[in-house]
Amino acid sequence: MGDGENTAPLSAPASLLATHPMTRILIVAPSWIGDALLAQPLLRRLHDKLGRVSLDALAPPWCAPLLERMPEISEVIASPFAHGELKLRARWKLGRELAERKYDQAIVLPNSFKSALIPFFADIPLRAGYAGEFRYGLLNLVHKLDKAKLPLMAERYAQLAEKPGAQLQRPLPPVRLQFDPVNTARTTARLGLERSRPVAVFCPGAEYGPAKRWPARHFAALARELAGRGYAVWLVGSAKDAEAGEEIRALSGEVCANLCGKTDLAAAVDLISCAKLVVSNDSGLMHVAAALGKPLVALYGSSSPAHTPPLTLSSQPGLARIARIDIECSPCFARACPLGHFKCMNDLLPEQVLAEIDAAREPAGADH
Numbered sequence: 001m002g003d004g005e006n007t008a009p010l011s012a013p014a015s016l017l018a019t020h021p022m023t024r025i026l027i028v029a030p031s032w033i034g035d036a037l038l039a040q041p042l043l044r045r046l047h048d049k050l051g052r053v054s055l056d057a058l059a060p061p062w063c064a065p066l067l068e069r070m071p072e073i074s075e076v077i078a079s080p081f082a083h084g085e086l087k088l089r090a091r092w093k094l095g096r097e098l099a100e101r102k103y104d105q106a107i108v109l110p111n112s113f114k115s116a117l118i119p120f121f122a123d124i125p126l127r128a129g130y131a132g133e134f135r136y137g138l139l140n141l142v143h144k145l146d147k148a149k150l151p152l153m154a155e156r157y158a159q160l161a162e163k164p165g166a167q168l169q170r171p172l173p174p175v176r177l178q179f180d181p182v183n184t185a186r187t188t189a190r191l192g193l194e195r196s197r198p199v200a201v202f203c204p205g206a207e208y209g210p211a212k213r214w215p216a217r218h219f220a221a222l223a224r225e226l227a228g229r230g231y232a233v234w235l236v237g238s239a240k241d242a243e244a245g246e247e248i249r250a251l252s253g254e255v256c257a258n259l260c261g262k263t264d265l266a267a268a269v270d271l272i273s274c275a276k277l278v279v280s281n282d283s284g285l286m287h288v289a290a291a292l293g294k295p296l297v298a299l300y301g302s303s304s305p306a307h308t309p310p311l312t313l314s315s316q317p318g319l320a321r322i323a324r325i326d327i328e329c330s331p332c333f334a335r336a337c338p339l340g341h342f343k344c345m346n347d348l349l350p351e352q353v354l355a356e357i358d359a360a361r362e363p364a365g366a367d368h
Helices: 008-019 033-038 040-050 061-067 088-099 114-121 153-161 181-190 216-228 239-251 265-272 284-291 350-360
Strands: 023-028 053-059 073-078 105-108 126-130 141-143 199-203 232-235 256-258 277-281 296-299 320-323
Touching: 023 040, 023 114, 033 040, 033 061, 033 153, 033 284, 040 053, 040 153, 053 061, 061 073, 061 265, 088 114, 105 114, 114 126, 126 153, 181 265, 199 216, 199 265, 199 284, 216 232, 216 239, 216 277, 216 350, 232 239, 239 256, 265 284, 277 284, 277 350, 284 296, 296 350, 320 350
Parallel strands: 023 053, 023 105, 053 073, 105 126, 126 141, 199 232, 199 277, 232 256, 277 296, 296 320
Antiparallel strands: none
């Protein structure tokens, strides 16, 4: 195991397929909404490779609405553990409950020690994931991450469908979230939203921290411009984004509807499904917009599109656009600007974002 791989179980998938009419796999999902969406190419690839396969996802409640909308997932199992909680006895108990399901394999996407415990306690015979936090023994199909070869988070997840050390197949499979027009109609009716005009959805939040959030005054200026073009502008986000949403609404001259905190994640998906255009910080909702196939402008400051770009950036050229400025200190990947000037977002002006909006709305391959 010195090279980061345990090669003994590598023949297990073929033998399992030979003795079971359907392979059952437990996916231990990430705890971040955006990362859960970036795992979808892995799910699609498992279906393509294995044929008859049932994929269940063990996920925190806040990610469940997204996983339930992925056609690749058979069932979402609620993980009751908050960020950072060990609760060893509770994990053992849940593992023993899952043992009754007789999974053939588990794929553990988070890199933490505790995320690998439940598949181990469930006696799942093949347990795959990346080496990290002393997980040898808990995992028995261990991948060693080469960050240079796999710069994208979605690629790193998709690699877990292969044997350790095998070449990743590119391009990644195209993926989509499903949505129900009936639920969408109910959500918009409940919120009193009319859809006679084209809808621009702004996602002004970013759970990771303020360094990923475009300033309210810039969102407000963009809202005024789009309202002048005939758009209805909706601000969508969690309760944590409600104050920022209210600031944007006020600065915009009340041309936009602040819906932050008025929906759960499932309803937020419904609202984004209505959009003709989405402008979002690098956040979970940005990845929702991409998974729904929406024209999207993604705003990057402290983070990098080289690591977590919208999934449609390469699969549907022109549909997603990146708005960022090239400065020496970006990306820093900090939660708050370590230099105090927040130049990466302050100097990303609405005019630049508007130019990307115009480009995103053009058909792929059009002359700009």
